[in-house]
């Protein structure tokens with residue numbers, strides 16, 4: 328078989344992007360982090376004053392402004408990865424903040440936001456040779472993907488990983504805040520009406536709670552070699 332499509336879905340902070348990035352590099356495939364796209368739209372909403380002090384997103388106003396949101400992934404020679412650009416501004420750092428994490432799930436539940444981003448994602452993957460991670464890649468974006476993985480790990484394991492990452496970046500957060508955010512995003516993502524986070528029937532479930540990066544990569548690389 329030639330180039331395939333690899334869909335990696337799962338809960339927040341299951342290490343999807345770390346594995347997806349590494350797999351894409353090993354296979355010489357394109358890597359796309361769809362969470363970054365939902366995060367960039369959320370940052371746009373926050374910066375445009377479309378989120379009230381009470382934390383409500385002005386859905387109508389955001390839908391109205393969607394056509395003015397331009398997203399681009401630009402390779403970064405220093406990191407060897409791609410940075411997310413929102414209307415020509417590099418927002419890679421900002422989109423990973425807790426401020427964005429706190430509002431991304433309600434924004435990602437908006438039908439029009441999903442329609443816009445899914446269309447861009449499908450276009451990016453039309454020639455295959457792609458590893459894409461997110462919540463609905465195996466169910467909605469590429470239901471015919473040749474390899475689908477569904478990553479899970481306990482909420483505590485995931486929150487601990489995320490907490491460490493945020494501390495390393497210098498964010499002032501507590502473990503309890505991170506755990507609450509991880510659980511809240513999982514709840515909203517799994518119960519929303521449109522494209523809820525759910526395992527595709529033909530996806531391989533992969534629990535990495537007690538697994539190091541090396542072992543995860545080897546196993547997942549092996550899955551890919553059985554299909555390619």
Ligand code: C5P
Nearest residue numbers: 339361362365431432435461462463512
């Ligand atoms: O992957 P990451 O945790 O950065 O994603 C941030 C949020 O974006 C998720 O909690 C979810 O609400 C949303 N998302 C989504 N569909 C995707 C990717 C991300 O709804 N394909």
